[in-house]
Amino acid sequence: MLSLMRKNVRSFLVKAIISIIVLAFIGTIFLVWGVGGERAKEKGRAIATIFGEDVTHLEYATEYRQLYEYYQNQFKDHWSPEMAERMQLKKMALDNVINRRLLTHEAIKQGIVVDEKEVLAKIQSMPIFQQNGRFDSQVYAQVLEYGMHMDPATFEDQIKKSLLIDRLREKVRGGIKVSQAELLDAYTQQNEKVEADYVLFTPATFIPQVTVSDDEVRSYFEKNKQKYQLPRQRKIRYIYVACQQVKNSLTVDEESIKKYYETHETQYQLPKQVRARHILIKTDPAADVAKKEEAKKQAEALLQRIKAGEDFAKLAREFSQDPGSASQGGDLGYFGQGRMTPAFEKAAFALPKGGLSEVVESPFGYHIIKVEDIQEARTKPIEEVREQIKSQLLDEKAWEAAENEAYALVRSFYKAGRLEDVAVKAGYAIGDTEFAEDAKLVPGIGPYEEVVKSAFSLKKDDVSMPIRAGAGFYILRLVEEIPARVPELDKVKDKVVMDLKKEKAEAKAKEVAEELRGRLKSAPADLASVAGSYQLTVSNTGEVSHNGFIKGLGQNEELSKALFSLREGEVTPVIQTSRGYCLAVLKKRIGVDLKKFAEEEPRLREQALRTKEYQMFQTWLERLKKENNIVVDYNQV
Structure with a gap:
């Protein structure tokens, strides 16, 4: 078969x-x-x-x-x-x-x-x-x-x-199964909620209170020198083979254009389109029968005026409730099938040029449609698209020719030994970049990933394979390198001072948070009154689920776990967040609805089975990889 x-x-x-x-x-x-x-x-x-x-x-x-x-x-x-x-x-x-x-x-x-x-x-x-x-x-x-x-x-x-x-x-x-206990645990994780009040201790608040001495700055710099290390820098020499440069000498014969047109003719098919105007009398989908009937009667009255000879566009400007087309006399321009609601489309495409519909109902209300023009479905003849095809084929040939030329230049380099000689002989200009840093764009060329990757992997005086980037191909050669180095303190002192202040401010923020927590633990009190003595503001988490989004803080797994471990009125440990240190008091816990759980159990079981099957298979696959002798060089990709 x-x-x-x-x-x-x-x-x-x-x-x-x-x-x-x-x-x-x-x-x-x-x-x-x-x-x-x-x-x-x-x-x-x-x-x-x-x-x-x-x-x-x-x-x-x-x-x-x-x-x-x-x-x-x-x-x-x-x-x-x-x-x-x-x-x-x-x-x-x-x-x-x-x-x-x-x-x-x-x-x-x-x-x-x-x-x-x-x-x-x-x-x-x-x-x-x-x-x-x-x-x-x-x-x-x-x-x-x-x-x-x-x-x-x-x-x-x-x-x-x-x-x-x-x-x-x-x-x-x-043979994989999911127990009811597992389902209930998963359901609880998704649906159990808590609400808490919290105070945020941001390090930035404490920076004005922090002072640093010159000795502290020098000591901090000595301990953290690698933090201020300047990356290595490289200067690159390159040849650029532009597609446009080789394209000017290329031609495309008529036979190639004809062959492309025949094999891609469906690309040039234009569907039937109509150009129509409409008047819309809107209705609310939730409106009662009486209001809809009133809107329909208004549309029917307008239809009679049009049939009596009044100008459609003028009435549309005055009465249509479509804000997108009313000012244009109801003109919707040309549209094909699939663009309008089914009832509207069916009526519009059934009318002849100049035809007027009866009142048509759609989810938006009642329409009166007039077809101004019809463009029948057709296929653009080859004469109409010849230049478009020619340009496309020339582009394809130009890329191929530019690539071939670039590889020829690389082969010539390995014979001649100097990129400059190869460039001069082939009539290409040599470009030199400014010093570029690791993982950043190459000045004079651009932020092309493959160019940057190649520029920082080349050995001295070696050349790269041609790299497609922008509108052509680059061939690179490493000219000079400045190794990574640590600058003198005076060159980066302002940054060191600020980093040290931030570190001390963060320690101060944590210290104050721990102090406030101690007061709450030793003598239970209202969080707002204690926070007020430190001139701090109390915020509310809103109702949050396990590892859910906490208002003002985003997701924080540690804080979420702490909140769900508390009883109402208890206080969390001091927890670090992306915005600073946080201290929270649990206000209430909202348990799960077991009746709802029972209703959703079949769906949850199916979902849990798929998840468990996937996890189990991935674990098995990883074990299979370890058991077999597989050698992979991820550096090549």
């Missing part, structure tokens, strides 16, 4: 469909790692070894790109390279590759089997390979070849491994 699916049926229609379907699957590995020749050799070395088999940069890069695009689609405009860095996406990608290899090996070792029929059923169930809800072998062949750049045998092997891992997960997770 699988062999039948592998027939490489080529059809224009399927190619057009694929151009849409595979957007989420296409990995732009070549833009990240490069292809061919020296680049393939450079990036082909192993970054991990599992059971004697290597994991290469190419395998890792494929996984990384898929992860990157997944999160990019999830977060959309909020996504950024910095988020990828914070999420440790590179490590996550490498771990995924390693885990997949490890789990596949373990599944086979445990005798788990997946046959061809199961692989076939899984593939046929995937929406990406279906047309009109049914599996299509043409779409399958085309998606693999043109979208995923993968032969069927490789893809089917990946599906088989995926099914093996799923079976292994089920086997490992089997």
Whole structure:
């Protein structure tokens, strides 16, 4: 059966469909790692070894790109390279590759089997390979070849491994149970609440009371010299190969433009659109029948005036209650299907040009719609998009040509020995940066992560591989380095004095907090009256759950635990928070509703089972890693 699916049926229609379907699957590995020749050799070395088999940069890069695009689609405009860095996406990608290899090996070792029929059923169930809800072998062949750049045998092997891992997960997770006591404990953690009054002792309040002597400053500096160490600095010389520079000499032939248009024709399809005006008489969704009927009658009266010949736009300006379009005579501009509420859309798209609707009800109220113009669905002809396609293909060729040129310059350097000679011979200018500090942008180049990483890993007089950044590729050479060093005290004295004052102010804040707590413990009193004698303000936490958000303080696990351990009227220990030291007195405790717990128990049990299964599997996986000889070089990612 699988062999039948592998027939490489080529059809224009399927190619057009694929151009849409595979957007989420296409990995732009070549833009990240490069292809061919020296680049393939450079990036082909192993970054991990599992059971004697290597994991290469190419395998890792494929996984990384898929992860990157997944999160990019999830977060959309909020996504950024910095988020990828914070999420440790590179490590996550490498771990995924390693885990997949490890789990596949373990599944086979445990005798788990997946046959061809199961692989076939899984593939046929995937929406990406279906047309009109049914599996299509043409779409399958085309998606693999043109979208995923993968032969069927490789893809089917990946599906088989995926099914093996799923079976292994089920086997490992089997038999897990959750007791009612565990559920009640989890429910209590989420729903039990406390409320307390607290006083905050901020170090900044005590800074004016603190004095420091010269001897104290010198002693503090001697003990904390590393705190004031200046980072190493590097000066970099570079060649920049700009895409635009090589683009000027490139051309794109008509055949390439035509071929691109044919395989991406769906990109140039324009759906049917209408341009309409409307008058809206609003209704409140909660309004009673009488008020809705009154609004409807008002809309019907306006409709009769329009039918009698009055100007639609003028009436819209005067009576429409849509603030976005009333001032424009009710003009909504052009819109396609899916933009308006269903009832409005159905009426608008059913009207001819110049047509007037009856009164249409929507969740917003009652509408009168007039269609001003209709643009039928069409596909932009190649003449209309030729320049757009040409520009896109030129950009792609320019990136490839610039990359090839950059690698050629590196090869020339290893032959000639001087970056300056290579640059002059090839007609490129040499750039010199100012001194740059570790983990910061490289002056004259920019805050490009790979540029900074390379600039601070180069050895003296060596050159980097080409680095894609901005609108081209950089080749770097280390010219000079100033090692990390500790400055003389007089260079940083102001900072040292302030740091010492902050330290003493923090100690003073804690001292006063402990003193106030002692007074409360020895002679129980109202927190407000005791705090007032220190000219401090009492705040309230609001009702907070275990490790929940505390008003004015945020989350603080230590304070939360202390509050839940108290009886009403008792005082917490002095606890450090992000804003200073805190002292709190418990006002009340709010227990859980056991009746509500019983109602929610099925949902809680399902949730707890999933959590416990995941935790158990992760623990088992970590143990499996330790038991096997796996060598990983995270420095390469």
